Amino acid sequence: MPVQTLIPLLIATPGALFLGLSLVWLLGGAVTERAMAWITRMAYSLLVLLAFIIGWRMSAQGFHPVRVLLGDWFTVGHYGYPLSLLVDGLSLPLVGLTVVLVSIVAYFSVRYLHRDPGFLRFFLLLHLFTFGALLVFTADSLDLLIVGWETIAITSVLLVGFFQYRPEPVRNALWVFASYRVADLFMLLAIFLAHHWFGTTSWKGLLGAEGAPGIHGAVVAVLLVIAAAGKSSQGPFWGWLPRAMEGPTPSSAVFYGAISIHTGAYLLLRIEPLIRHSWIATGLIIITGLATAFLGTLVHRTCADAKTSLAYAAQTQIGLIFVEIGLGWSTFALIHLVSHAMLRTLQFLRTPSMLRDYHRVHAAAGGRFSPTGSHYESLLPQSVQVWLYRLALGRGFYDAVVERWIVAPVQAVAHWLALFEPKASAKKSSDH
Amino acid sequence: MPYLSLPYLTVALALLLGGVLASWKASHPRRVAAVAAALAFIAFLAAACESRAAGQGSLYDPWLPFFQADGLNAVPMAFYAALTLAVMVLAPRRDAAGQAPAGMLLISLSVQTAYAAASWVPMVAGWWLSCLPFALGMFGSQRETRLTIGIRLASCIALTAAVLLLSASSTTGFAKYGTLWSLFFIIAVVCRKGLFPLHAGVVHAFEHGPLLPKALLFNGHLGVVLVARAQLASPPETAHHAFEFLSMAAVATVGIASLRAFAESKPRRLLAFLCISQASFMLAGITSTNIEGVTGALTHWLLVAAASTGLICIVRALEVRVSSTEDPLMHLGLAAKAPRLATFFLICGLALVGLPGTLGYCAEELIFHGMLQSHLSAGIVLLVATVFNAINLLRLYNTLFLGVLPKHVINIPDALPRERWPLTACILFLVLGGLMPRVVIGWRSDAANSIEKALSAAGGSGHH
Numbered sequence: 001m002p003v004q005t006l007i008p009l010l011i012a013t014p015g016a017l018f019l020g021l022s023l024v025w026l027l028g029g030a031v032t033e034r035a036m037a038w039i040t041r042m043a044y045s046l047l048v049l050l051a052f053i054i055g056w057r058m059s060a061q062g063f064h065p066v067r068v069l070l071g072d073w074f075t076v077g078h079y080g081y082p083l084s085l086l087v088d089g090l091s092l093p094l095v096g097l098t099v100v101l102v103s104i105v106a107y108f109s110v111r112y113l114h115r116d117p118g119f120l121r122f123f124l125l126l127h128l129f130t131f132g133a134l135l136v137f138t139a140d141s142l143d144l145l146i147v148g149w150e151t152i153a154i155t156s157v158l159l160v161g162f163f164q165y166r167p168e169p170v171r172n173a174l175w176v177f178a179s180y181r182v183a184d185l186f187m188l189l190a191i192f193l194a195h196h197w198f199g200t201t202s203w204k205g206l207l208g209a210e211g212a213p214g215i216h217g218a219v220v221a222v223l224l225v226i227a228a229a230g231k232s233s234q235g236p237f238w239g240w241l242p243r244a245m246e247g248p249t250p251s252s253a254v255f256y257g258a259i260s261i262h263t264g265a266y267l268l269l270r271i272e273p274l275i276r277h278s279w280i281a282t283g284l285i286i287i288t289g290l291a292t293a294f295l296g297t298l299v300h301r302t303c304a305d306a307k308t309s310l311a312y313a314a315q316t317q318i319g320l321i322f323v324e325i326g327l328g329w330s331t332f333a334l335i336h337l338v339s340h341a342m343l344r345t346l347q348f349l350r351t352p353s354m355l356r357d358y359h360r361v362h363a364a365a366g367g368r369f370s371p372t373g374s375h376y377e378s379l380l381p382q383s384v385q386v387w388l389y390r391l392a393l394g395r396g397f398y399d400a401v402v403e404r405w406i407v408a409p410v411q412a413v414a415h416w417l418a419l420f421e422p423k424a425s426a427k428k429s430s431d432h
Numbered sequence: 433m434p435y436l437s438l439p440y441l442t443v444a445l446a447l448l449l450g451g452v453l454a455s456w457k458a459s460h461p462r463r464v465a466a467v468a469a470a471l472a473f474i475a476f477l478a479a480a481c482e483s484r485a486a487g488q489g490s491l492y493d494p495w496l497p498f499f500q501a502d503g504l505n506a507v508p509m510a511f512y513a514a515l516t517l518a519v520m521v522l523a524p525r526r527d528a529a530g531q532a533p534a535g536m537l538l539i540s541l542s543v544q545t546a547y548a549a550a551s552w553v554p555m556v557a558g559w560w561l562s563c564l565p566f567a568l569g570m571f572g573s574q575r576e577t578r579l580t581i582g583i584r585l586a587s588c589i590a591l592t593a594a595v596l597l598l599s600a601s602s603t604t605g606f607a608k609y610g611t612l613w614s615l616f617f618i619i620a621v622v623c624r625k626g627l628f629p630l631h632a633g634v635v636h637a638f639e640h641g642p643l644l645p646k647a648l649l650f651n652g653h654l655g656v657v658l659v660a661r662a663q664l665a666s667p668p669e670t671a672h673h674a675f676e677f678l679s680m681a682a683v684a685t686v687g688i689a690s691l692r693a694f695a696e697s698k699p700r701r702l703l704a705f706l707c708i709s710q711a712s713f714m715l716a717g718i719t720s721t722n723i724e725g726v727t728g729a730l731t732h733w734l735l736v737a738a739a740s741t742g743l744i745c746i747v748r749a750l751e752v753r754v755s756s757t758e759d760p761l762m763h764l765g766l767a768a769k770a771p772r773l774a775t776f777f778l779i780c781g782l783a784l785v786g787l788p789g790t791l792g793y794c795a796e797e798l799i800f801h802g803m804l805q806s807h808l809s810a811g812i813v814l815l816v817a818t819v820f821n822a823i824n825l826l827r828l829y830n831t832l833f834l835g836v837l838p839k840h841v842i843n844i845p846d847a848l849p850r851e852r853w854p855l856t857a858c859i860l861f862l863v864l865g866g867l868m869p870r871v872v873i874g875w876r877s878d879a880a881n882s883i884e885k886a887l888s889a890a891g892g893s894g895h896h
Contacts (some may be wrong), residue, residue, distance in 0.1 A: 076877070077722070170834040173830070187802075
């Protein structure tokens with residue numbers, strides 16, 4: 001089978017699994033835990049095999065980019081939505097990484113979520129996520145990328161609220177969703193403006209030799225940088241990642257340790273030629289990355305629970321990846337990205353049992369473990385140490401700032417708009 | 433004059449009327465009404481298929497030639513008949529007792545009459561007829577507020593006045609009455625669609641009284657039908673000012689309703705703001721006067737009808753199961769007991785707010801593109817509003833389905849088979865329509881091309 005056939009098959013398999021199994025369940029059918037585990041194992045084994053074959057064939061051909069044209073999704077007037085996939089030296093490692101890490105997490109989750117009431121829901125969302133992630137990494141245009149981008153977002157939100165009978169995950173899922181949507185707004189704007197100004201959103205059209213330089217190109221680049229920052233929990237969007245830790249550990253591993261959190265960095269690597277044309281976009285990436293890395297590492301040290309601590313650590317590393325991309329060290333950034341994803345997945349999956357092991361060893365040692373850290377901090381003056389500690393403990397006062405300066409004004413305007421409605425609207429309905 | 437091969441429209445409308453009369457006093461009114469709705473659906477579907485096969489142009493009914501099937505109305509008629517059938521099947525037992533099924537069929541009859549109208553008179557008749565079931569109290573003790581009744585009557589009176597002026601202008605020339613006609617036309621559309629600042633009327637209608645008949649009435653989208661028909665009639669320059677005003681009013685409504693919803697926690701009110709905001713997209717698109725915007729609006733029409741009917745039916749299904757859903761003080765956690773209803777709700781909602789992979793995404797994409805072409809700032813307002821709407825949708829979902837299950841909810845049934853099948857059909861349309869949008873867009877392309885041509889001929893296209 002040629003690579004042009006294998007690539008759509010690779011992407012469509014998890015999507016078809018999600019659709020088929022969801023439909024069976026919605027119509028009243030029962031998918032048992034055993035059946036779901038078997039289907040998942042078979043499907044992900046197939047995906048790994050397909051990814052391996054694609055990689056092997058591409059390496060035999062010297063890693064030339066492979067484009068798969070699937071025709072138009074729809075066309076109206078002068079506005080077309082072509083479906084085209086691209087696998088090249090940048091997307092291939094991430095496709096491979098996705099299928100391998102999701103497979104590991106899926107195998108792990110079969111046991112981890114055994115007899116959990118949300119077992120079926122988790123695997124359905126995992127299949128949907130895999131579809132979204134593969135689509136992001138193989139999309140040949142911004143139009144198609146956002147389909148995967150938002151699919152990842154919604155699965156992420158639903159998994160944050162996985163333990164839906166507790167109020168905290170529900171609240172945090174809403175926060176995560178709001179952050180995603182606000183960030184996605186910038187991507188949507190970039191897409192529509194790209195259509196408006198350049199008549200295309202394909203990578204070839206935007207980044208090619210006759211690409212999109214000038215002020216319009218810079219605007220699109222800046223908008224995409226902000227969207228990428230939202231997805232990777234950087235800059236002004238850095239508050240959602242720790243909140244997203246409410247989901248089950250396997251989903252945290254695959255979303256916030258491995259794949260989802262790195263899609264922002266992938267987007268930046270993909271649009272690098274566009275960024276290079278704009279010093280504002282380049283500067284924005286570096287400043288955002290540095291600021292997030294600094295705050296992340298600071299807060300990471302004061303976190304009381306392991307998963308949140310890992311979340312801030314991940315945020316720090318992605319901040320550094322952003323800086324590397326901003327400085328033009330693309331290959332280094334890609335290697336950093338892949339290795340970080342693998343390491344962090346391992347850490348997330350190991351955390352629950354590691355804590356248990358630690359407590360056991362700690363008890364066996366008679367509670368004589370000495371604390372670590374506090375090396376660099378001691379170099380700073382006492383007053384600065386205290387100030388930094390307060391900043392870190394308050395997590396940069398991010399939540400307070402957002403609540404006071406964004407949420408509260410929006411709600412105030414919403415209440416004020418009731419002015420246009422008669423008072424009777426407040427009357428409680430008693431007739432149904 | 434080309435005719436349909438059989439009098440499908442007359443038969444379908446007669447079936448609806450027969451259904452109204454037969455189910456009025458029937459011992460099993462739902463059964464009788466559902467059979468009538470199903471048969472009417474088949475007749476409308478046949479008319480739609482014939483109209484599609486005939487391509488552009490109108491096919492008149494051979495028995496009643498003041499009814500027609502064309503690119504604009506053929507698919508929505510079949511679609512609306514399917515919605516009527518779905519609501520009839522889905523309706524909880526207490527909402528499908530007494531004269532309520534007859535009332536719902538009467539709403540369907542009125543909307544279909546307005547859709548099928550080949551001239552202004554049957555359209556006006558359809559508008560007036562839609563007020564009848566509520567005036568006759570066919571939905572039991574559930575009463576509407578005076579505000580809702582007043583706004584609906586105002587729209588009917590304004591449309592009647594506009595049509596009278598139009599017929600007078602045919603003898604004296606449009607210029608004489610043009611401004612007055614525009615004024616009545618705008619009032620009719622603003623009142624019917626619930627555009628800002630009259631959106632409170634729709635919110636009232638959703639909050640008080642029967643919800644399922646309101647879903648049918650709301651999803652008739654007669655305001656959009658009126659605008660589309662007016663555009664198809666190659667309107668003079670005065671009418672373009674009316675369209676421009678309506679476009680701006682629609683964009684304002686999209687933004688204001690999406691923002692206003694942040695101050696709401698009652699499910700019915702929150703749902704009302706969500707539906708108003710998303711439904712106003714189509715008016716914004718249809719008045720964008722370019723092919724992308726118009727096609728997007730006509731596609732969005734089907735999407736909003738399917739998705740919002742699904743949402744409303746689920747909310748009603750929950751209301752009859754758990755009384756606290758009317759005004760919840762905290763999260764209700766109903767997903768633990770009704771996971772399928774939760775899933776249906778989420779998919780319908782996400783499609784409504786334009787999740788990629790659903791029909792909502794394609795329809796909104798076209799509307800955004802059309803609006804950005806004609807009014808850049810208005811397009812940006814629409815984009816921001818979708819963000820707010822999506823957050824509001826998740827708030828509503830969280831309130832109803834997530835959180836701790838209240839202690840008094842010991843056991844409630846999940847989606848019953850009669851709920852499950854219509855809702856599955858609804859989400860299949862939304863998802864498959866999103867995966868293969870060319871099919872659905874193809875249903876609407878004839879009408880969109882006709883509208884765009886009519887506007888170009890009148891010098892309206894590209895005048896921004």
